[in-house]
Amino acid sequence: MLFQGCSAQAGKGDSQAVAALVNSGNFSFRAERATPTNYDVINVMNSLPNTTSTRILDLSGSNYSIDVRKDKLDVALPYFGRVFNPTYGNTREAGYRFTTKDFTVSQSAGRKGKNIVKIKVNDQSTVDEITIEVFKNGRAFTSIRSNDRQPISYDGYITKNEEPKEKPQPE
Template identity: 65%
Template sequence: MKKYISLIFILGLVFFFQSCSSQNTGDPKMVDALVNSKEFTFHAERANPTNYDVINIMNSMPNSTSTRILQLNGNYTVEIRKNNLEVTLPYFGRLFNPTYGNTSNNSYRFTSKDFTLTQSQNKKGNWIVRIKPNDVNNVDEINIEVYKNGKAFTSVRSNDRQPITYDGFISKNEPTTP
């Protein structure tokens, strides 16, 4: 009986410390300052394709999970500056006008100098940032919902492909070197 009590006690401690572990959260004031400055970087951690062909292929692979979430390595970003929007995001889904020679055009990799950025805050205090690039042909709108803790949910709507969403977080822009 003592073994069971000590085992339950140890498991309880493990669960307690796991729930108290540090989480990737930001200060709500810092998040508000970043969004209000209209200069921040969204870092994509997961991609959520909506195309069922992609989901079925992912589920048929050996040792795959039955989720439709793809873990990304963190090198995919949406960087927003005053006069520059730089997007580097992967795409998983159906393209209606693919390019066969230059496959880099099949993902979201572009720089926009002419874009419209609007932001609003909902009842829960989350920020909604809408970006409409005017000098990019295939992207209609990018929506970024920024939560109080710095986590963010991004959706990209295109003219030539099915929509896709990304989960991640925002951070301060890194300084550019001249």
């Protein structure tokens, strides 16, 4: 199972394949770790028994991701930190979970051959901009700038989008 998960990382180690995947505009960011910036969250994490003094939360084994397609953006990421305008009773709003078709993507070259993808979301009140820094080996660092929350960042990797499964047609 572990080998299958590693092989699913498109372009891991192949810088040309990674660049082609990002340039295609159809890729997924799979989150493996979250790094909150809120010291209240960090203090709570440090007070738990058998924990080390770290502010990184392990998300491996989960299905947290950002799926970028030319016509649609799907975001499903957890959030740990302070929310300035909470919505009560709606647990769906607890993290970043939305699908939109109203977004713009811009790309630029960074230092040491990395690609920087900036996604401006136009129809979400909580998210202003998502920045994904893609390294040559397929690893990625994502940060989300929000209008009503403290910043958070994620580490993970880039992979090909999974093709949507077609529903069987009734006979």
